[in-house]
Amino acid sequence: MEIENITLTQNPVLMKFKLFGFLCCIYLFSAVIAFSQTARKTVVSISTDKFLINEKLTYAGQIWNGHTIEGLLMNSRMVQGIFDDLNPETVSNWKYPDTKKWDSDRNTDEFVANMPIWKSYGLLSFTINLQGGSPFGYSQGQPWINSPYTSEGELKPEYFKRLEKILDKADEIGMVPIVGLFYFGQDDHLANEKAVVNAVSNAVDWILEKGYTNVLIEVNNECNVRYDHEILQPERVHELIELVKSKQKDGRRLLVSTSYGGGTIPKENVVQASDFMLLHGNGVSDPDEIVKMVEKTRNVASYKPMPILFNEDDHFNFDQPKNNFTAAVSAYASWGYFDYRMKDEGFEEGYQSVPVDWGINSERKKGFFELLKEITGY
Template sequence: MALFRQITILLLSIFWLTAAAKPPKRKTKVSIVGEQFYINGQPTFKGRVWNGYKIEGLLPNARLVQGTFDDRNPETRAQWAYPDTKQWDADRNTQEFLAAMPLWKQHGLLAFTLNLQGGSPQGYSKEQPWHNSAFNDDGSWNPYYWNRLKKILDRADELGMVAIVGFFYFGQDERLKDEAAVVRAVNNATDWLLEEGYQNILIEINNECNVRYDHAILQPERVHELMQLVRSKTLKGRRLLVSTSYGGGAIPKENVVRDADFLLLHGNGVSDPAKIVEIVNKTRAVAGYIPMPIVFNEDDHFDFDKPMNNFVAATSAYASWGFFDYRMKGEGFEDGYQSLPVNWQISSPRKRGFFEKLKEITGL
């Protein structure tokens, strides 16, 4: 069995190297002009105004970080079993993600966040005994994860969607043995994404850099070094756009602002919509800021039936907003996009509330 697995890994590695030599022609290119996102040379939602708020150039998104999830820890793997089969199935998870993508796009969802180390499959958790990482401990990548990632990125490219690809998640970053492995992982991931020809990618070095990272280079004082590394890599005149995010309510530090192509904020813990506007204004006031997009790519506040909520507040301040949905106490399989196993369809009142509001705001 071990020999079979080694042969499989070798064959997959050969496949990826061969594919990288001649990447397919890509259909979707994301770019930035001032504070606006462009897709294929046009601002998103061109000319759209909703309730007096400019929508053109925004990038509404959802936190769907478990699209490539797997668990290498046999002691925790059974926790994620599907209710019908009583087993966890990483390939099924990705296939059902792929099947739901066109419906998300039809409702106006232009972007989603994936993370190569996922997010807490319990929504929030102090400990993370599961082992979900696309990277091996030395920073090399695991082809089983990358095969699933490629399927999602390819489909996003076909649909005209943008993927915010996060590399690291706190609680899993310690799966890499040292700082050299972290740097190697960033090199490997960036090189692969460039070689595959993806142009519909935004990079998030790590989710909430100011929260519990073991490696110093992933912490606020030094994370810009990894951003600089990504920005330094080019292929045929192309490079990847990059940033990192902070915990709920935090304002980006100057070192990140100066090296970011766009800024990522989180609204967790911010229950007053007026505070969302305040956070955006404070971010624009950080030393080194130049006009660039501001994006909330995680916020677990809803109230979509109310005239003012965090989604509307961010939009009013000309910042993109991202839906973070997890399974809460007493809820079932239909609820939550981060809690495993995931029902990737628009299958709960909370999901429907978000997508209906999104469709209203975007005019789709």
């Protein structure tokens, strides 16, 4: 018996089957691409007062001078990682000594190149602020314009393209960035409170949509220092903390807090709303006072067991047995190094002064990283 040769064009059932298979392949291919874009390697979480990365306690089993380091999150203030200056009258202040011009992409690329080196010393975290920090270390006026938001709180793509490079690298190598959303002196580029809320929503949505699971949020750097908008000030900043907590993607949200100026103990509203506490040691020259700050924070009425981090402290003395770093460790608090280029110092000094040399090549930087390596056992 002869079997009739039937083509697809002559058999609509076969045509539909073929088309269905083709569409399934397209769907699966698209799903694989989407998964590859959002699948992440690093997950940060908190268990009572301890940090975990990928469900393992940080610095697991490490003890230094009788103090447990397990669960801490040592960090450094690296807030200028996506810095730019949109004011043509001030941008020349940040020119590199070799090229005599400012280059925001070079700044980010050199930041990323140094991240594995920092990690090799035991640095698991760094603070990066979307509005940077003072490129002079400290300053009164801020004529430069460094903000990733429009006046209405929409995102500027060029800033977030640079941020993506940093967050991708952090995820790849197992680091936990503390992403700050606002810096005093730059928040005034947002038109009103609605724009501030819009900026928070847009930035947090962007981080969640990108699938990052290694990011902590600091709503604003030092909420009690010179913010124009009331919602960024101590009495109301908890509203923005709650806003961050309310944003979810696939059942997950970002862990969030905010910080105060040096020596200040967080207020009850912020302690109640936060997932962890951020303290600053600026102006606190006596290491014993660092211990007292931790104790006072734990005694705030609304405190429940949660991690306590110093993520800004410009005191050094790393060659001395007692300094602010070791004092924080003795009180079971994480500590963060803050360094800037002081008067008449060279390009290699500091991590906040722009342009930044992101290497470990000054005596202060070396002192911090060597002590960090000793304490963390890396």
